[in-house]
Amino acid sequence: MKLPSQFYKPLAVGAPDPLREVPVRLERMIHFIPPHIEKIRSKVPDLISQVDVLLGNLEDAIPADAKDAARSGFIELARGNDFGDTGLWTRINCLNSPWALDDITQIVAEAGNKLDVIMLPKVEGPWDIHYLDQLLAQLEAAHGVTRPILIHAILETAQGVKNVEDIASASPRMHGISLGPADLAASRGMKTTRVGGGHPFYGVLSDRGADGDGFGRTLFQQDLWHYTVAKMVDACASNAIKAFYGPFGDFSDSPACEAQFRNAFLQGCVGAWSLHPSQVDIAKRVFSPDVEEVKFALRILEAMPDGTGAVMLDGKMQDDATWKQAKVIVDLARLVAAKDPDLAGAYGL
Ligand code: GLV
Ligand code: MG
Numbered sequence: 001m002k003l004p005s006q007f008y009k010p011l012a013v014g015a016p017d018p019l020r021e022v023p024v025r026l027e028r029m030i031h032f033i034p035p036h037i038e039k040i041r042s043k044v045p046d047l048i049s050q051v052d053v054l055l056g057n058l059e060d061a062i063p064a065d066a067k068d069a070a071r072s073g074f075i076e077l078a079r080g081n082d083f084g085d086t087g088l089w090t091r092i093n094c095l096n097s098p099w100a101l102d103d104i105t106q107i108v109a110e111a112g113n114k115l116d117v118i119m120l121p122k123v124e125g126p127w128d129i130h131y132l133d134q135l136l137a138q139l140e141a142a143h144g145v146t147r148p149i150l151i152h153a154i155l156e157t158a159q160g161v162k163n164v165e166d167i168a169s170a171s172p173r174m175h176g177i178s179l180g181p182a183d184l185a186a187s188r189g190m191k192t193t194r195v196g197g198g199h200p201f202y203g204v205l206s207d208r209g210a211d212g213d214g215f216g217r218t219l220f221q222q223d224l225w226h227y228t229v230a231k232m233v234d235a236c237a238s239n240a241i242k243a244f245y246g247p248f249g250d251f252s253d254s255p256a257c258e259a260q261f262r263n264a265f266l267q268g269c270v271g272a273w274s275l276h277p278s279q280v281d282i283a284k285r286v287f288s289p290d291v292e293e294v295k296f297a298l299r300i301l302e303a304m305p306d307g308t309g310a311v312m313l314d315g316k317m318q319d320d321a322t323w324k325q326a327k328v329i330v331d332l333a334r335l336v337a338a339k340d341p342d343l344a345g346a347y348g349l
Contacts, residue, residue: 195249
């Protein structure tokens with residue numbers, strides 16, 4: 001185990017100092033685009049103003065014969081646009097694939113100073129993070145990258161879930177973790193064919209009625225991802241990094257997408273992936289705090305200026321713990337307000 005005194009030292013001479021804290025940024029949606037498609041690249045200037053994070057996807061969903069074009073398309077769009085306060089990320093191919101090394105070396109060499117975060121798929125344990133951490137430090141030093149590129153892991157194998165706490169604490173480069181429900185379902189042997197969301201057969205049956213006939217009873221659908229999201233949120237929160245819901249594959253079912261994102265938001269996630277333009281608005285709606293909640297949270301902070309003691313508001317007890325909850329909501333609302341003037345007005349901020 002590495003000594004605490006070594007944890008924040010650069011891993012290569014000339015690499016930038018690791019960050020001590022994940023930068024405070026609004027990241028309600030990580031918007032995926034396939035960078036090998038010219039028409040999509042031409043939309044990037046518009047997308048930059050609409051999304052919080054833009055991600056060039058190089059991994060699954062990019063055909064094997066388009067992997068090189070996706071990588072060079074990503075480098076072209078990274079170099080050719082100004083991203084302002086919108087995050088620029090890429091999802092590279094997994095470490096045991098034939099493409100990962102070229103993804104990492106070419107992108108850091110040619111766009112290292114534009115890139116905020118590398119999303120690493122199929123992370124099995126801290127060893128995957130250590131490998132990428134060391135390689136990034138060497139490449140940053142070699143190519144004069146001045147800000148450390150952060151790592152975001154996808155939690156999408158049974159072994160990764162088992163090791164999630166060690167993954168979250170593996171390096172000061174860790175930005176956060178996303179749930180990858182499609183690969184995770186396959187890895188676990190779950191009997192589904194969906195990308196995220198619920199399943200009609202996964203539920204709890206209401207009790208048998210007095211007649212005991214067993215018919216006409218309701219199956220209350222349960223959230224298949226509750227356990228994993230909770231485990232991921234605890235691993236992230238205890239290491240001061242961010243948790244995200246991943247993809248929701250049924251673009252025709254916006255209410256189900258919204259419900260799934262909202263469960264993740266309430267459990268502690270800060271954002272989700274958007275794979276389709278319609279999901280950008282869903283994520284904005286879900287991962288921006290509710291106006292009435294913000295107003296009530298502001299009243300709590302106002303009623304307890306130093307955050308201690310107990311007061312009653314609308315018949316509800318408030319104390320140090322609800323003050324902290326209120327602060328989480330108000331801090332997020334301030335970040336949203338800085339980007340969204342309409343919500344700033346609605347929140348009264
Ligand atoms: C995402 O990559 C997933 O497998 O769900
Ligand atoms: Mg996956």
